[in-house]
Amino acid sequence: MGEPLIAGNWKMFKTVGEAVDFVRELAYRVSGLHGVEMVVCPPFTALAAVSGLLRDLGAGIAVGAQNMYWENEGAYTGEVAPGMLKEIGCRYVILGHSERRQYFGETDVMVNKKVHAALAHDLMPIVCVGERLEERESGTTEAVVRKQVEGSLAGLSAVQAAKLVVAYEPVWAIGTGRTASASDAQQVNEFIRGLLRSLFGEVAAQAVRIQYGGSVKPGNAAELMAQPDIDGALVGGASLEVDSFTDIIKNAV
Ligand code: PEP
Numbered sequence: 520m521g522e523p524l525i526a527g528n529w530k531m532f533k534t535v536g537e538a539v540d541f542v543r544e545l546a547y548r549v550s551g552l553h554g555v556e557m558v559v560c561p562p563f564t565a566l567a568a569v570s571g572l573l574r575d576l577g578a579g580i581a582v583g584a585q586n587m588y589w590e591n592e593g594a595y596t597g598e599v600a601p602g603m604l605k606e607i608g609c610r611y612v613i614l615g616h617s618e619r620r621q622y623f624g625e626t627d628v629m630v631n632k633k634v635h636a637a638l639a640h641d642l643m644p645i646v647c648v649g650e651r652l653e654e655r656e657s658g659t660t661e662a663v664v665r666k667q668v669e670g671s672l673a674g675l676s677a678v679q680a681a682k683l684v685v686a687y688e689p690v691w692a693i694g695t696g697r698t699a700s701a702s703d704a705q706q707v708n709e710f711i712r713g714l715l716r717s718l719f720g721e722v723a724a725q726a727v728r729i730q731y732g733g734s735v736k737p738g739n740a741a742e743l744m745a746q747p748d749i750d751g752a753l754v755g756g757a758s759l760e761v762d763s764f765t766d767i768i769k770n771a772v
Pocket of ligand 1: 528688692693694695696732733734735753754755756757
């Protein structure tokens with residue numbers, strides 16, 4: 520596989536000032552580091568400032584948004600269009616995060632529209648899937664993940680699918696301090712790779728980067744990244760501190 524993709528999802532944290540200070544320090548700490556691809560996903564308000572600063576620093580750190588709407592423009596109060604993200608230098612966009620599904624009613628159908636719209640604007644979607652605790656305990660993890668993958672990625676060509684990042688994020692591991700074991704995470708990521716193979720063929724399935732997310736920390740990053748079907752991490756809480764995010768990045772190489 521290629522380089523691991525480590526993305527920080529800042530959720531609804533950091534003002535513009537805090538975000539700019541953070542990435543300036545991060546860029547300094549990771550300068551000269553090779554063998555890993557890095558992304559930060561600040562809130563909408565800080566995207567332009569962070570993206571401009573990282574471009575000026577030539578830091579090799581990409582920027583992603585945490586959500587977007589699927590229409591190009593229109594009377595959709597409060598929404599942000601794909602072209603607007605592209606214009607300010609976003610390369611990635613997180614889609615279908617479990618918090619969007621849980622608190623804002625996002626469905627696989629909506630995520631699917633967003634995936635198509637993102638790819639049409641040359642934004643790389645980070646598509647989140649993952650089971651809730653009761654689903655894991657009742658043995659339906661694979662059925663749940665299958666439904667989310669098939670629904671979210673419906674109608675894509677193999678060429679489009681090859682550009683995707685899929686993040687396997689078991690909901691019970693997000694923000695709880697309870698990480699999936701490396702072997703449990705590998706098992707589901709391998710299952711997702713198999714699904715992608717059956718949907719889009721071997722070449723596309725190998726090209727998709729499949730991340731793991733859920734309480735990734737400096738201490739567990741290396742073991743997770745060593746798994747054959749874990750191609751990176753989507754990091755929430757530990758991406759908010761420059762020390763822990765830097766350590767995760769360094770431990771992933
Ligand atoms: C996330 O929100 O995508 C996430 C993985 O959060 P945390 O690392 O805090 O569990």
